[in-house]
Amino acid sequence: MIKKKVVAMLLAGGQGSRLSVLTNRMAKPAVPFGGRYRIIDFPLSNCVNSDIDTVGVLTQYEPMELNAYIGTGQAWDLDRNSGGVFVLPPYVSGSHGEWYSGTANAIYQNIAFIDRYDPEYVLILSGDHIYKMDYSKMLHEHEVNHADATIAVRSVPMEEAHRFGIMNTDAEGNIIEFEEKPQHPKSNKASMGIYIFTWPVLRQYLMADASDAASENDFGKNIIPKMLKAGCRMHAYEFNDYWKDVGTVQSLWEANMDLLSDPPLLDLSSEVDHNKEWRIYSKSPIMPPHYVGKNASITNALVTEGCEVLGTVCHSILFAGCTIEEGAMVTDCVLMPGAHVKKDAVIHKSIIGENCVIGEGAVVGDDRQEVDGEYDTHLTGDITLIASGTEIADHCRVPVGMIVNTGIYSRNKEA
Amino acid sequence: MHGKVFGLIYTGESSMQLRDLTYSRSVAAVPFAGRYRCIDFVLSSLVNTGIYNVGIIAQKNYHSLMDHLGSGKEWELHRKKDGLFILPPFVTRENTGIYKGTLDALRSVLGYIRRSSQRYVIMTGSHTVFNTTFHAMIEQHIETCADITIMYNDVPVGHNDDQFDELRMDLREDGRVQDLQLNPYRPTSCHSSCDVFMMEKNLLEYLVEEGVSHGYTDFIRDVLLRKVNTLKLYGWRYDGYIGCLSSIDSYFTHNMNCLKQEVRRDLFNTEHPIYTKVKDEVPARYLPGAKVTNSLVADGCVIEGEVDSCILFRGVRIAKGTRVSNCLVLQGCDIQENCELDHVIFDKGCTVHSGRRLAGYDSFPVIIRKGSSI
Numbered sequence: 001m002i003k004k005k006v007v008a009m010l011l012a013g014g015q016g017s018r019l020s021v022l023t024n025r026m027a028k029p030a031v032p033f034g035g036r037y038r039i040i041d042f043p044l045s046n047c048v049n050s051d052i053d054t055v056g057v058l059t060q061y062e063p064m065e066l067n068a069y070i071g072t073g074q075a076w077d078l079d080r081n082s083g084g085v086f087v088l089p090p091y092v093s094g095s096h097g098e099w100y101s102g103t104a105n106a107i108y109q110n111i112a113f114i115d116r117y118d119p120e121y122v123l124i125l126s127g128d129h130i131y132k133m134d135y136s137k138m139l140h141e142h143e144v145n146h147a148d149a150t151i152a153v154r155s156v157p158m159e160e161a162h163r164f165g166i167m168n169t170d171a172e173g174n175i176i177e178f179e180e181k182p183q184h185p186k187s188n189k190a191s192m193g194i195y196i197f198t199w200p201v202l203r204q205y206l207m208a209d210a211s212d213a214a215s216e217n218d219f220g221k222n223i224i225p226k227m228l229k230a231g232c233r234m235h236a237y238e239f240n241d242y243w244k245d246v247g248t249v250q251s252l253w254e255a256n257m258d259l260l261s262d263p264p265l266l267d268l269s270s271e272v273d274h275n276k277e278w279r280i281y282s283k284s285p286i287m288p289p290h291y292v293g294k295n296a297s298i299t300n301a302l303v304t305e306g307c308e309v310l311g312t313v314c315h316s317i318l319f320a321g322c323t324i325e326e327g328a329m330v331t332d333c334v335l336m337p338g339a340h341v342k343k344d345a346v347i348h349k350s351i352i353g354e355n356c357v358i359g360e361g362a363v364v365g366d367d368r369q370e371v372d373g374e375y376d377t378h379l380t381g382d383i384t385l386i387a388s389g390t391e392i393a394d395h396c397r398v399p400v401g402m403i404v405n406t407g408i409y410s411r412n413k414e415a
Numbered sequence: 416m417h418g419k420v421f422g423l424i425y426t427g428e429s430s431m432q433l434r435d436l437t438y439s440r441s442v443a444a445v446p447f448a449g450r451y452r453c454i455d456f457v458l459s460s461l462v463n464t465g466i467y468n469v470g471i472i473a474q475k476n477y478h479s480l481m482d483h484l485g486s487g488k489e490w491e492l493h494r495k496k497d498g499l500f501i502l503p504p505f506v507t508r509e510n511t512g513i514y515k516g517t518l519d520a521l522r523s524v525l526g527y528i529r530r531s532s533q534r535y536v537i538m539t540g541s542h543t544v545f546n547t548t549f550h551a552m553i554e555q556h557i558e559t560c561a562d563i564t565i566m567y568n569d570v571p572v573g574h575n576d577d578q579f580d581e582l583r584m585d586l587r588e589d590g591r592v593q594d595l596q597l598n599p600y601r602p603t604s605c606h607s608s609c610d611v612f613m614m615e616k617n618l619l620e621y622l623v624e625e626g627v628s629h630g631y632t633d634f635i636r637d638v639l640l641r642k643v644n645t646l647k648l649y650g651w652r653y654d655g656y657i658g659c660l661s662s663i664d665s666y667f668t669h670n671m672n673c674l675k676q677e678v679r680r681d682l683f684n685t686e687h688p689i690y691t692k693v694k695d696e697v698p699a700r701y702l703p704g705a706k707v708t709n710s711l712v713a714d715g716c717v718i719e720g721e722v723d724s725c726i727l728f729r730g731v732r733i734a735k736g737t738r739v740s741n742c743l744v745l746q747g748c749d750i751q752e753n754c755e756l757d758h759v760i761f762d763k764g765c766t767v768h769s770g771r772r773l774a775g776y777d778s779f780p781v782i783i784r785k786g787s788s789i
Contacts, residue, residue, distance in 0.1 A: 035697070036698055036714070074488065262703070268697040269697045269700075269715070280695075280697075284693040284695075287683070287688070288679065288683040288711070289448070289449030289713035289727075290711070291679065291710070292707045292709065292710050293709065296707070296708060299704065299705055300705075301700075302700055303699050303712070305713075317698070
């Protein structure tokens with residue numbers, strides 16, 4: 001096996017329960033984003049663009065969609081003779097086998113995979129962030145500092161700092177203290193969940209952690225505090241370009257809308273970032289260019305292949321193969337692949353799952369008071385969420401913030 | 416069944432009529448319908464039939480074609496067994512490198528034909544766009560015990576779509592060809608060949624060898640026309656949409672026809688999709704103020720102005736205050752502010768500076784050569 005300088009390990013096992021019905025049948029990293037991508041395209045493309053060609057993707061929850069999507073890795077040029085992308089589910093060895101019990105445990109169970117490449121460094125990534133980042137710069141800093149671990153951090157507003165893992169650093173950027181969701185944060189440098197470890201050092205700590213029955217086998221809770229305590233050289237790498245955790249319905253919707261601001265907060269077409277082309281790769285839907293009808297109106301939107309837009313689309317993102325019939329009105333929405341909005345339907349501030357059908361004259365995201373519904377909006381706020389494959393019957397109304405699960409929805413039918 | 420067939424695509428058609436569009440590329444590589452090249456259609460039709468051994472006879476200006484096809488991975492033709500074979504011309508004692516006709520080209524690729532292990536060959540040109548699978552054609556060919564089966568479509572009898580080398584065929588009721596006419600002055604038949612021929616590989620080898628030994632150079636003119644009565648030729652009718660890109664006029668018309676839903680349904684049938692080189696462009700971006708109607712828009716476009724009845728290929732920019740109607744704007748064109756453009760074909764990478772006005776007419780679209788700056 002050819003030796004690799006760095007191997008990336010992408011933690012993609014999260015259930016993503018805060019994404020509600022969007023993760024019914026797929027792991028969070030497989031959730032569609034930005035018109036033609038899935039969340040995992042961002043870390044994978046960042047790896048390729050940073051010249052990292054060996055990536056292990058650790059899956060455990062609903063891995064089918066993710067496995068099928070990654071395939072041979074051809075979409076990211078990760079179909080390599082040596083290295084490439086590997087999906088690594090938990091497995092049974094001898095009579096013993098177990099699920100990944102934590103982030104560190106997932107890496108621990110795959111020590112053999114990493115050892116195959118005998119790397120100097122291991123890059124740990126998570127599959128629920130949207131950002132463009134050159135990992136090779138971070139790696140360079142890690143090497144220059146002779147660090148045992150380098151953790152990417154970003155400045156967050158002080159009043160929000162209590163929601164993050166906060167790194168307190170000295171003047172040189174060395175981490176002196178780590179606090180997980182502190183009540184009274186001393187700094188606003190939040191961990192982004194991106195770590196580079198010197199492999200022999202991490203390997204030792206993983207072995208020790210595995211034999212510690214009290215440990216939760218988590219990087220943030222166990223490995224990093226233990227390394228700090230033992231006096232390892234740990235460095236903070238500051239990254240202040242666009243970065244968004246899309247772990248909630250609200251933040252997923254916001255991150256999509258960030259692509260539409262003028263200028264966009266995250267410019268996917270930008271080729272000047274990092275002074276080199278930084279394309280985000282994805283699997284092509286293999287569809288023709290989209291058609292815009294004679295009476296259509298599209299403003300402030302992203303539209304991709306295979307769509308047919310005959311109605312009105314404003315401030316929205318349409319994924320591949322969506323159909324918007326005449327008279328339909330779509331505003332502030334994210335329509336995932338294959339969604340079909342029939343004549344005169346109105347959709348406002350909603351996330352519509354794959355292959356949903358919104359019936360004729362139906363209203364989704366209806367904010368009128370009289371519309372009934374006992375439902376829980378703590379996950380969605382004022383965003384209406386329709387699960388993949390749902391059919392909203394003609395002339396039915398779905399109130400603001402409701403989550404509609406797969407099936408046929410026929411409540412609140414208007415005469 | 417499909418494992419018994421290999422494909423052979425000839426891309427050396429005369430392209431004079433396409434003027435500046437074929438200045439630097441063969442007809443096969445001419446861009447079509449926003450994100451495709453002409454050859455994608457016949458190549459995808461072969462692949463969707465399950466034919467995974469395809470030879471492409473290149474003739475001139477084939478750099479652009481090779482760049483487009485690459486290893487053939489988009490068509491799943493990067494294979495261990497068989498796959499995509501690009502067959503460029505080469506100079507030997509008996510070859511000059513420039514083919515005098517299709518028969519001459521076939522002779523030079525006899526090596527590939529002999530090596531192919533399949534029993535049948537489907538031989539096509541590269542300047543027609545259609546989307547089908549050849550299962551029914553193969554079935555008919557075997558059932559009728561035909562020597563050669565020719566795919567055709569029905570056109571108005573008198574109609575001549577200014578095609579070069581148009582082959583009309585008179586058919587008996589059972590589909591057998593009675594007569595063939597090449598470029599008839601006054602056509603009497605409505606059956607027009609689609610330039611797709613199926614036969615046994617052995618027959619092709621024989622016809623090529625025999626034709627060459629008689630000093631013939633063109634497969635249709637010199638071989639088929641002479642053998643109408645000695646060979647069992649059958650027609651196989653294709654009823655779907657077909658576009659023959661043989662002139663600027665037909666290029667413009669067939670592109671614009673993609674704005675019709677029924678044409679799109681046919682050409683982009685989701686049951687057998689058309690594959691093409693993937694560029695990983697971002698979704699098209701409509702800025703506030705954009706006004707787009709009756710148009711086909713590819714990924715990577717950024718639109719701020721007005722667009723009506725146009726096809727925008729990948730990565731086109733239409734700036735504020737500009738009005739573009741009835742235009743084909745090929746990949747990567749940059750149309751700046753306050754322009755007024757009507758009935759223009761912009762080849763790849765053109766720049767139109769602010770305030771320019773250009774207009775053609777529907778029977779005579781203006782064509783702007785690749786990379787021009789106006």
